[in-house]
Amino acid sequence: xxxxxxxxxxxxxxxxxxxxxxxxxxxxxxxxxxxxxxxxxxxxxxxxxxxxxxxxxxxxxxxxxxxxxxxxxxxxxxxxxxxxxxxxxxxxxxxxxxxxxxxxxxxxxxxxxxxxxxxxxxxxxxxxxxxxxxxxxxxxxxxxxxxxxxxxxxxxxxxxxxxxxxxxxxxxxxxxxxxxxxxxxxxxxxxxxxxxxxxxxxxxxxxxxxxxxxxxxxxxxxxxxxxxxxxxxxxxxxxxxxxxxxxxxxxxxxxxxxxxxxxxxxxxxxxxxxxxxxxxxxxxxxxxxxxxxxxxxxxxxxxxxxxxxxxxxxxxxxxxxxxxxx
Amino acid sequence: xxxxxxxxxxxxxxxxxxxxxxxxxxxxxxxxxxxxxxxxxxxxxxxxxxxxxxxxxxxxxxxxxxxxxxxxxxxxxxxxxxxxxxxxxxxxxxxxxxxxxxxxxxxxxxxxxxxxxxxxxxxxxxxxxxxxxxxxxxxxxxxxxxxxxxxxxxxxxxxxxxxxxxxxxxxxxxxxxxxxxxxxxxxxxxxxxx
Numbered sequence: 001x002x003x004x005x006x007x008x009x010x011x012x013x014x015x016x017x018x019x020x021x022x023x024x025x026x027x028x029x030x031x032x033x034x035x036x037x038x039x040x041x042x043x044x045x046x047x048x049x050x051x052x053x054x055x056x057x058x059x060x061x062x063x064x065x066x067x068x069x070x071x072x073x074x075x076x077x078x079x080x081x082x083x084x085x086x087x088x089x090x091x092x093x094x095x096x097x098x099x100x101x102x103x104x105x106x107x108x109x110x111x112x113x114x115x116x117x118x119x120x121x122x123x124x125x126x127x128x129x130x131x132x133x134x135x136x137x138x139x140x141x142x143x144x145x146x147x148x149x150x151x152x153x154x155x156x157x158x159x160x161x162x163x164x165x166x167x168x169x170x171x172x173x174x175x176x177x178x179x180x181x182x183x184x185x186x187x188x189x190x191x192x193x194x195x196x197x198x199x200x201x202x203x204x205x206x207x208x209x210x211x212x213x214x215x216x217x218x219x220x221x222x223x224x225x226x227x228x229x230x231x232x233x234x235x236x237x238x239x240x241x242x243x244x245x246x247x248x249x250x251x252x253x254x255x256x257x258x259x260x261x262x263x264x265x266x267x268x269x270x271x272x273x274x275x276x277x278x279x280x281x282x283x284x285x286x287x288x289x290x291x292x293x294x295x296x297x298x299x300x301x302x303x304x305x306x307x308x309x310x311x312x313x314x315x316x317x318x319x320x321x322x323x324x325x326x
Numbered sequence: 327x328x329x330x331x332x333x334x335x336x337x338x339x340x341x342x343x344x345x346x347x348x349x350x351x352x353x354x355x356x357x358x359x360x361x362x363x364x365x366x367x368x369x370x371x372x373x374x375x376x377x378x379x380x381x382x383x384x385x386x387x388x389x390x391x392x393x394x395x396x397x398x399x400x401x402x403x404x405x406x407x408x409x410x411x412x413x414x415x416x417x418x419x420x421x422x423x424x425x426x427x428x429x430x431x432x433x434x435x436x437x438x439x440x441x442x443x444x445x446x447x448x449x450x451x452x453x454x455x456x457x458x459x460x461x462x463x464x465x466x467x468x469x470x471x472x473x474x475x476x477x478x479x480x481x482x483x484x485x486x487x488x489x490x491x492x493x494x495x496x497x498x499x500x501x502x503x504x505x506x507x508x509x510x511x512x513x514x515x516x517x518x519x520x
Binding site: 072076079080082083086087090092093094095096097098131134135136138143144145147178179180183195196205206209210213216217218220267270271272273274276277278279307308309 | 360406432460461494
């Protein structure tokens with residue numbers, strides 16, 4: 001079970017050849033119905049579900065190569081790498097839990113959110129039919145599955161965050177976040193007497209360690225953490241999750257937090273929880289932290305945990321309507 | 327130690343397994359997760375008895391595709407988090423004489439007591455390895471409660487070959503999850519003081 005796999009995803013050319021979009025398709029921003037946008041979103045779903053970002057693969061390979069060959073941790077990380085290559089090659093979901101489907105849409109002034117929403121929802125139905133998404137939307141109390149990934153009231157699923165910005169391009173980010181890792185997210189209110197955590201950086205650090213300890217392997221470690229300090233209960237969680245769209249290894253936009261992120265990552269990797277909680281040197285692949293303003297009386301620390309299969313992609317439709325996938 | 331085992335499993339075979347053993351499992355298994363476990367504990371359906379005796383339950387909600395001839399194919403089929411079945415698992419193991427449970431993340435003390443009493447093991451599969459594990463599925467034999475429970479929650483009956491798992495809870499009371507939780511707690515305590 002320990003044949004060492006070197007990661008080599010299919011080439012960008014193969015990905016382009018498989019694309020659902022006609023080769024020279026562009027989005028016409030001036031046509032109100034935005035023809036073709038739905039297909040572009042479906043292509044985004046295809047890529048996100050089956051192709052893991054390179055920075056995540058690199059981090060998993062570094063973790064694997066730090067373990068003793070043949071050890072359980074090594075074999076497990078190697079199986080993860082094998083799975084990544086298979087899913088990409090077959091264009092099948094990396095994980096059967098294709099997660100909560102979360103879109104981050106940033107659009108120029110003048111585009112209709114209703115039109116964007118309608119087409120995104122249709123793309124999600126098609127992505128489910130083409131088995132890039134598992135039907136993951138059930139009525140809460142009865143457990144009845146809608147089968148389409150649509151919440152019929154249009155509120156719950158897929159999740160779509162809209163933001164109007166002063167730029168000409170349309171950006172659609174997609175995150176597929178599995179239920180196992182979502183369940184181990186946590187929110188703390190400082191001071192926390194039980195943890196002995198005060199309203200300072202040391203207190204924040206204790207919350208993060210506690211969240212990773214409680215998660216053990218259940219969020220499919222090695223995980224990636226998004227941590228928001230401050231905000232209210234909603235914005236804290238919301239921001240902590242949005243942070244998971246960042247690229248591993250890229251410096252923090254606020255340079256004073258880059259060192260904190262790498263120090264915390266190093267410390268968490270001494271816990272020995274390891275891949276899938278089997279024990280090992282890689283418990284987290286990385287950590288993204290950010291500070292929000294808060295009400296004077298409230299001090300929340302919100303932690304979102306992303307599994308190792310961190311499926312995120314961004315589609316940018318530039319000012320001329322040309323699609324670019326990251 | 328690596329074992330190659332084929333279901334159905336005898337109690338004697340399962341009792342030999344200890345935490346840390348790797349197993350390549352072949353033969354039939356039954357998929358069930360949240361809705362199925364509640365149903366098994368509360369309604370104790372008779373029809374499942376012959377399907378589960380000496381068999382293995384897999385905590386998994388697969389991505390499936392139906393072919394034009396009506397048969398099903400598993401596209402992605404990794405394990406789901408097992409601890410959600412903790413309130414049900416020991417009863418299910420005892421009632422149906424199940425010999426193994428496959429999932430991820432490990433289970434608690436009640437399940438461990440059930441494993442010891444009946445003679446069963448908890449087997450850990452690599453979470454997130456959906457495509458890799460689907461490759462081990464040779465055939466989808468049948469499915470029960472598909473319409474009622476929906477595809478992630480249905481009782482899928484499958485035949486697998488060389489499905490890779492690790493024994494993380496054995497029939498003698500040992501749990502790798504318990505060991506890792508304890509050792510990591512000591513490190514966490516030091517980290518919190520520094």
